[in-house]
Each structure stands twice: as structure tokens, then as C-alpha cells.
Amino acid sequence: MDRIPLEHLLLLGAVLFSLGLWAVLTKRHAVVVLMGIELIFNAANLNLVAFSRYDPQLMQGQLFALFVMVIAAAESAVALAIVLRVYQHFKTANLNQIVGEE
Template sequence: MEKFVSDLFTWLPHVGLTHFLIVSAVLFALGIYGIATRRNAIMVLMGVELVLNAANINFIAFSRYGGVNFDGQVAAIFVIILAAAEAAVALAIVLNIYNRFQTVNVDEVSALKE
């Protein structure tokens, strides 16, 4: 246990691959929390964006630290493209839901029609 703690304190100030990965793990967990707990559909979308950003940090961190190649960065570009498309379509759906049900709370919109 003491060895683990002293390891932790020698590891912490020298930023390496793990630091980026742990930031992305925290971001991912927060995103999942937002998706699971929020009732407003737009807040759920914000949680999804957090998760996508966490994945992107992982892609780029591994592309930097796993030998210098750019495959990870290209993957991150595709993630960003799809995130933009997803946000547009999801917001269109949310607007339609609002027009029909006068609410965007996901737990109240459980029927396919009125």
C-alpha cells in the first residue's frame, strides 16, 4: 500500500499517456452520468457529446504515444464529423417531439404517438 502511494506521487507530476487517459475516463463517466440521470433530452445530448470527446482524447493520446502516426487523428476527425451529423438530426427530432408533446422530458415521451 505504501509502495502504491509513493508510486502514485512519483507518477503524478510527470505527465504521460496515463494522465490523458484518466482525464478521458473521468469525462466519459461524467457523460454517462448525464445520459443516465437527466430528464431533458438536450441534456442527454450534452452527455453524449462529453462521451464522444472522451473517446477522441483517447484516440489522439494513443496516436501521440504509440509511435508517431496519424491514424488515430484521422479516426478523431471522423468522430467529429459524425458528432456534428448526430447533433443536427437529434435536435430536429427533439424539436418535433416538443411540437407534438409540449415537453422534451425523455421519461414523459414514452409513446410513439399520442
């Protein structure tokens, strides 16, 4: 079975990271910003697993990716709870309206 070249995996990770960063910087809806942060975490996970694939004796990359996934899941739960409370208070999830820029 042929391996996918490391460059292709790193390019995919860079694309995921760029899309996540674009969502965080340009979108106004809090849930979309959280999805952008998740894309950034997934790009980091992809890079960690790609590097660990080329060092099969050490499972460090996969172990770090597992920790990142656990932290991302906890972050998502807490962040969505915060967004729900903010929505109940302000009746909007638009970040600009919440901070008073509009």
C-alpha cells in the same frame, strides 16, 4: 517541451466518459442526454489523440478522431431536429413524460 503523461490523458478521458454516462443515465431532459452523448464522444476522441501522440509516424488516432467529430456533428444536427419536432408535438422535452412514465 515536456509531454503530458499518457496516464493523465487517459484519466481525463475516463472522467469525461463517466460524466457523459452519468448524464445519459440520470437526466430526463433530452438536450442534456444529447450533451452526455457528446461528452462520451469527446472522451473517445481524447483517448484516440492521446494514443496517436505516442505513435507520431502513424496519424491513425487523429484521423479516427476527425471521423468521430464529423459523425458527432451530424448526430447532433439530426438529434436536435428530432428533439425540436418532439417538443412541438408533446410540448415537453422531458423524456419520462414523452414515453408516458409520469
